[in-house]
Amino acid sequence: MSVTVVGSVALDTVETPWGRNEAGLGGAAVYFALAATNYTRVHLVGVVGEDFPDEHVRLLEAKGIDLSGMARMPGKTFRWTGRYHEDVNVRDTLDTQLNVFEDFHPKLPKAARHAKYLFLGNIHPGLQREVLEQAQAEFVALDTMNLWIHTAANELDAVLKRVHAIIINDSEVKDLTGERNLVKGAAAVLQLGPRIVVVKKGEHGCLLFEDGRTFAAPALLLADVTDPTGAGDTFAGGFMGYIAQQDSTDALTLRRAVIHGNVVASFTCEAFGPGRLAQTDAAAIQQRFQTFQDLVAF
């Protein structure tokens, strides 16, 4: 089964203590799509400006991603500039230029509308609702962020009632529910609508709350993290891509989907932008899945 992703397509400038990547390919929908395409057909819905390099289009198409929902509009592509510190868990946003993304209203082509699986990337919940009204997906997962939790709470609440899963950071659980404790926080999120809560904890891995059970997965250990930008969106792409490939949301599939999310996210961290992620294939994923199995076997 195919999966549709709606979210940002960006040109990211990333500074780290060990290098700089100027106006590279980025955006939540891009990371998601490059991850999920390893598992199933992906329909990417987003918007780019006139400056969006053809080479990025060719890369995404070469990876088999359906770009018929990626509009090209007059103006510049969404640009984000960030700086990471020695501790890569800490980053500063230096600049955000919404550009064509400011007036983005997602239009889903037919194939994107008909996809059985849908991921609503981290955009304004009002736009997420617009997507829901076009889509016919049977399973919908959503990402959000502190900005929307604080500035669009009512619209977010309304969308949360209509999705099956939410994939968010531990800090966002606290912002969304007021609970510091993740067990209580996840229980509170489940009350908001989704039946599945996935909490990303960065280098500390991930928690899955579903049907009264909890699953905990550590992250794969990396000796060198070059650029964690997009790791969370990559996780979501691996998670949803695997679910769509298996065409199941039973407990075991969800747990394995978390592992696949961890696996593909580890590739993203190893190079600037999606440089390493774009080179992964089924064999590389399978090898790292086995590494993960050895990491947790007892």
Next chain:
Amino acid sequence: MSVTVVGSVALDTVETPWGRNEAGLGGAAVYFALAATNYTRVHLVGVVGEDFPDEHVRLLEAKGIDLSGMARMPGKTFRWTGRYHEDVNVRDTLDTQLNVFEDFHPKLPKAARHAKYLFLGNIHPGLQREVLEQAQAEFVALDTMNLWIHTAANELDAVLKRVHAIIINDSEVKDLTGERNLVKGAAAVLQLGPRIVVVKKGEHGCLLFEDGRTFAAPALLLADVTDPTGAGDTFAGGFMGYIAQQDSTDALTLRRAVIHGNVVASFTCEAFGPGRLAQTDAAAIQQRFQTFQDLVAF
């Protein structure tokens, strides 16, 4: 096989936003012993003052712990006072009174000397060396802290060359090696002497580095953490107790020992002091071990 632990026996005063425990039973050796005694015979080596309540002695004896190495000296027992915040990962030490612990020089009775397994709790590395010179253990694990890393580096280096395992926090790995990355940090610790490095990450679980392989275990999730004091020492007690019970340090035993460390540490967090830990038994441990298996199965 039996295990000897050398470390502090204390009267702890703990303040949290939800309560206060005044001069309760505490100390690294106490938490370790109460955990390890679920698995094997434990010899506790430490010192208390004239004020150490008989009820604590009776509790430890009732749990089957050998106290022949717990000296009672003129003066007061070591006292520590700490305060936890809403985020229980943050604590302030409000007061430390070394009292009889200031002049502590461990003397191991015959049974403690002959134990096959030895845990050197977090005391000055010079004292850890004194213990090593008395003991005949075949497998020795050590804990330490930032204070000794910074003030007794040469003595610590000398002791590290003589132990098989080190059990420390993630922040201590950074202090000991200068590496922020735990993969590189653990590799650097292995160069210092131990063949096994266990890194405790609190609520984020634990990593085991050994023989070129890495094992990652999440922590059991708790909806309520009443008092995490002693959780790390409890972990060490479960880890070493299980190893001593199995009388093996092969890869699978070490990994399962990490799980048992996590299991017993979860009990410690659930009440002030060792209140809950002291009530655990084999059935409670087995039940929680199964909870852990469900937590990570995929």
